[in-house]
Amino acid sequence: MEIEVKFRVNFEEIKKKIERLGASFVQEELQEDVYFSVPLPELLRVRRISNLGKAFLTYKLITDPGRNEEFDELEIEVSDFCTTVEILRRLGYKEDVVVRKRRLVYRLGKVTFELSKVEGLGGFLDIEVISNDVVEAKRKIWETAEKLGLTEKDVEPRLYQELIREKTG
Numbered sequence: 001m002e003i004e005v006k007f008r009v010n011f012e013e014i015k016k017k018i019e020r021l022g023a024s025f026v027q028e029e030l031q032e033d034v035y036f037s038v039p040l041p042e043l044l045r046v047r048r049i050s051n052l053g054k055a056f057l058t059y060k061l062i063t064d065p066g067r068n069e070e071f072d073e074l075e076i077e078v079s080d081f082c083t084t085v086e087i088l089r090r091l092g093y094k095e096d097v098v099v100r101k102r103r104l105v106y107r108l109g110k111v112t113f114e115l116s117k118v119e120g121l122g123g124f125l126d127i128e129v130i131s132n133d134v135v136e137a138k139r140k141i142w143e144t145a146e147k148l149g150l151t152e153k154d155v156e157p158r159l160y161q162e163l164i165r166e167k168t169g
Contacts, residue, residue, distance in 0.1 A: 001063075002071040003137035004114075004128035005145065007154040011115065011123035015104065017148045018113050018125075023106035027052070031101050034085055035161045036093040041065045043159070044093065048081040055081035068157050070134060097161040097168075111144050121163055124156060 019025075030051045036044045041062035048055045055078050064070040078084045089095070099118065106113040114126040127144055129137040145151075156163075 001132055001134065001137075002060075002073050002128060002130055003069060003134055003141065004071070004126045005069050005138075005141050006156045007125045007127070007145065007150050008156045009115070009123045009125045009150070009154065011117050014123070014125055014148060015115055018106050018115065021108055021144075021147060023108040023111075023113055026105040026107050026112075029103040029105065031099075031103055032081075033099040033101075033160070035096045035099065036088055037096045038093070044088070046078070046081060046084045046088065055079070055084065057084055066157065068159055069138070097164045099160045099164060101160075108144070111140060118160060118163075120167060121160070124160075125150075 028051065029049045032048045032050065034046045038044045043058070043060040043062065045058050045060075046055065047058060056075050057078050058073065058075040060074075061072040062068055062070070063072055085095075101116040101118040103114055103116045106115070110129055110131075112126075112128040112130075114128060116124045116126070118124060125148075127141045129140050131137040145154075158166075
């Protein structure tokens with residue numbers, strides 16, 4: 001299970017704090033996510049990571065709607081982003097929103113930091129732990145967030161597609 005908490009952050013400021021914690025830089029990802037209209041709490045997206053030449057088809061079930069911190073996720077790498085999007089269109093799925101972001105990925109032990117600059121929205125940090133023990137994962141996430149100076153007031157519970165819809169709506 002993917003457990004993550006998303007925070008609104010100042011990209012450059014939090015990047016320095018993550019590096020000061022001793023987190024290892026994993027990679028930079030230039031992402032384009034095409035989300036399809038499916039009823040919440042489900043999510044369906046195709047992601048292109050252009051700088052790595054990779055694409056993924058992802059299904060997520062949000063197991064804590066409203067907080068959006070707990071996800072049962074299925075993901076598979078696909079060989080062709082555009083063809084995958086077209087297959088979903090032909091199956092009757094409608095495109096909802098497109099989210100573009102520059103993401104820096106760091107790791108410190110079992111904690112993953114996904115620091116994103118989202119086009120039109122600004123800076124966000126997802127602190128993520130993969131675990132079946134939700135309570136322990138959230139404890140670890142909040143322990144890490146505190147070290148970065150992040151609090152509950154910095155949490156952004158809305159999904160990126162909700163934020164984009166609000167901005168363009």
